[in-house]
Amino acid sequence: MTRLLRLYPQLLRTGFAEAVAYRAEFLIWMFSTNMPLVMLAIWAAAARSGPVGAYTQQGFAAYYLAALLVRLMTGAWVVWEMTMEIRQGTLALRLLRPLHPLVQWSADNIAAIPMRGIVAMPVIAILLYVARAELAHDWFSWLLLCPALLGAWLLYFLVQAIIGTMALRFESAASLFDAWLGFSNVLSGYLVPLDLFPGAIRRLALVLPFRFQLSFPVELMLGRWSRTEALELLAAQWAYLLLFMLATRVAWRSGLRHYAAYGG
Amino acid sequence: MMRALRVVRAQLRASIAIALQYRLEFAVEGGLALLWVGVTLFPLIVVFGNRPEVAGWTFPEMLVVLGWFVALKGVLEGTLSPSLMQVVEHVRKGTLDFVLLKPADAQLLVSLSKIEPWRLIDLAAAGAIFAIAFRRIGHSPGAPEVLLAAVLLCAATLVLYSIAILVVSVAFVAVRVDNLLYLFQSIFDVARWPSTIFRGLLSVLFTFVLPLALMTTYPALALLGKLTIGTAAGALLGTLLFAAVARAIWLASIRRYTSASS
Numbered sequence: 001m002t003r004l005l006r007l008y009p010q011l012l013r014t015g016f017a018e019a020v021a022y023r024a025e026f027l028i029w030m031f032s033t034n035m036p037l038v039m040l041a042i043w044a045a046a047a048r049s050g051p052v053g054a055y056t057q058q059g060f061a062a063y064y065l066a067a068l069l070v071r072l073m074t075g076a077w078v079v080w081e082m083t084m085e086i087r088q089g090t091l092a093l094r095l096l097r098p099l100h101p102l103v104q105w106s107a108d109n110i111a112a113i114p115m116r117g118i119v120a121m122p123v124i125a126i127l128l129y130v131a132r133a134e135l136a137h138d139w140f141s142w143l144l145l146c147p148a149l150l151g152a153w154l155l156y157f158l159v160q161a162i163i164g165t166m167a168l169r170f171e172s173a174a175s176l177f178d179a180w181l182g183f184s185n186v187l188s189g190y191l192v193p194l195d196l197f198p199g200a201i202r203r204l205a206l207v208l209p210f211r212f213q214l215s216f217p218v219e220l221m222l223g224r225w226s227r228t229e230a231l232e233l234l235a236a237q238w239a240y241l242l243l244f245m246l247a248t249r250v251a252w253r254s255g256l257r258h259y260a261a262y263g264g
Numbered sequence: 265m266m267r268a269l270r271v272v273r274a275q276l277r278a279s280i281a282i283a284l285q286y287r288l289e290f291a292v293e294g295g296l297a298l299l300w301v302g303v304t305l306f307p308l309i310v311v312f313g314n315r316p317e318v319a320g321w322t323f324p325e326m327l328v329v330l331g332w333f334v335a336l337k338g339v340l341e342g343t344l345s346p347s348l349m350q351v352v353e354h355v356r357k358g359t360l361d362f363v364l365l366k367p368a369d370a371q372l373l374v375s376l377s378k379i380e381p382w383r384l385i386d387l388a389a390a391g392a393i394f395a396i397a398f399r400r401i402g403h404s405p406g407a408p409e410v411l412l413a414a415v416l417l418c419a420a421t422l423v424l425y426s427i428a429i430l431v432v433s434v435a436f437v438a439v440r441v442d443n444l445l446y447l448f449q450s451i452f453d454v455a456r457w458p459s460t461i462f463r464g465l466l467s468v469l470f471t472f473v474l475p476l477a478l479m480t481t482y483p484a485l486a487l488l489g490k491l492t493i494g495t496a497a498g499a500l501l502g503t504l505l506f507a508a509v510a511r512a513i514w515l516a517s518i519r520r521y522t523s524a525s526s
Contacts, residue, residue, distance in 0.1 A: 028443050028447050031450075032447050032449075033450070038454055042307065042311055042318065042457050043311065045318050045457075046318045053314065172292050175292045175293065175296060182299045182303045185303055192310045196310055198310070
C-alpha cells in the first residue's frame, strides 16, 4: 500500500506528460462531446412558450451545461485500451510489471483531468454567467460534489474495466460497451433530465446505477437535494461502487485464467 | 464515366464481401444500430409528451426530419467514415502510395473502401419512422413530393460526402488530427433537429456555413410538401458548388502529399 502511494504520483506525472503530448487529439475528443448542447437546443425551443415541468429556459441551460461539465470531467477510456491491448497481445507486457495494469490505467485516466479542466473552463464560465441563479446556494452541496464526482468517474471507469476484462473471453466486448453506453445515455439523464421521464421509466432510472454517473452530481450542482437526501444518495452511489469494485476483482481474476497472449 | 462506375461497383462488391465474413459482428452491430435509433427517438418522445409543437413543428413533422437524420447517419457511419478513416491510416503509414499508383481516380478508390452493411438497418428504421409519421399526419406524400425529396436526398448525401472529403484533406496537412472525422460526426448530431429551431447566428451557421439544413430539414420539408421551388433550386446549386470546392481541395491536398515511408 505504501509502495502504491509512492508510485502513484509518478504514474500521474507520466500520464499527464502523455496527455500533453497528444494535446491536439485530446482537444478534439473533448470538443466532440456536444450532446448536452444538442439537447439544450430542442428544450430551449420548447421552453420558449413557458417552463416545461420545473425547467425554464434558464433551468435547461443550467442542467445541460452542468451535465456537459460532469461528462467532461469524468471521462474514462480504459475499455478501448484494454480491448486493443488484449487483441494485440501487449497486455502480456503489462502483466509482467510489478504493478496491477488497472492501477496504471486509472492513473492515465486521472492524469488527464487538468487538461480536461482547461477545456471545461469556458463551460464553467458560461454556466456561471447564464445560469448563476439556478445553482445550489448551500455550500454543503458543493462539498459533496467532490466525492460525488470522484464516484461518478470511478463508476464509469469500473464499468469499462469490467467490460474490458470480458475481452479476455470473447471478441465483441467493445460492442457490449457500446450497448451499455446506449442505455447509460438515456438512463443517466445525459439526454433528458430524469424528472421529465414518463413515470415507469423514471422509477426504473432512479434505482439503476446509471444516475450516479451523471444525474446525481448535476443535481448537486443545481441544489435539488436537502442535506440528508444528498448524503443518502452519496451513500447509495458508493454502495454501488463497492459492488462494482468487487465485480471488477472477480472479473479480472477469472478473466486472466482464460487469457492466452498472442506471441510470435 | 463508364469506367468510374465499374470501379465503384468493384469497390462495393469487395468491401461488402469483406464485411460479410464477420457474421456474428453483423448480428451484434445490427442490434446495436436498432438500440441507438431508440436512443435517438427517446428525447423527441419526451419533448412532445410535454408540448404539442416546438418552433412550429409538430411531432410527426419532426419525426420526418429525424427519419432523414437516421438514414444519413447510417450512410455517414456505415460507409463514409469507415472508408475515409482508412485514408488517414494510409497517410500515417505511408501506404497511400499504393492507392495513388492504381490506374483509377484515388478519390473513387478510397471513398467506398470499407462498408459496414449492418447500417442498412438505419435505412430500414428511417423507413419505419416515415411510415409512422405519415400515418399520424393522415395522408401519404404525393409522387412529386417523393421525387423532390429523393433528389434532395442525393444532394444531402453529396454534401455529406464533400464535407467528409474536406475533413480528410486536412489529414494530408496535419496527420496528427486523425480524429477530426469524429468531431464532424458529433457536430452532425445537430442535424437531428430542423434548422429553424435555432435562432440568429446558429441558424445562419447551420444553413450556409455547415449546411446541416440542407441534409435533413430541406428533404423533410420536401416530403411534407412545404418546400418552395426557389429554396430547392438554391439548395441544389449550393450542393454542386460545395462538391466542386471539396473536389478541388482534395486534388490540391493530394498534390501536397509526400509519402511517409522512405
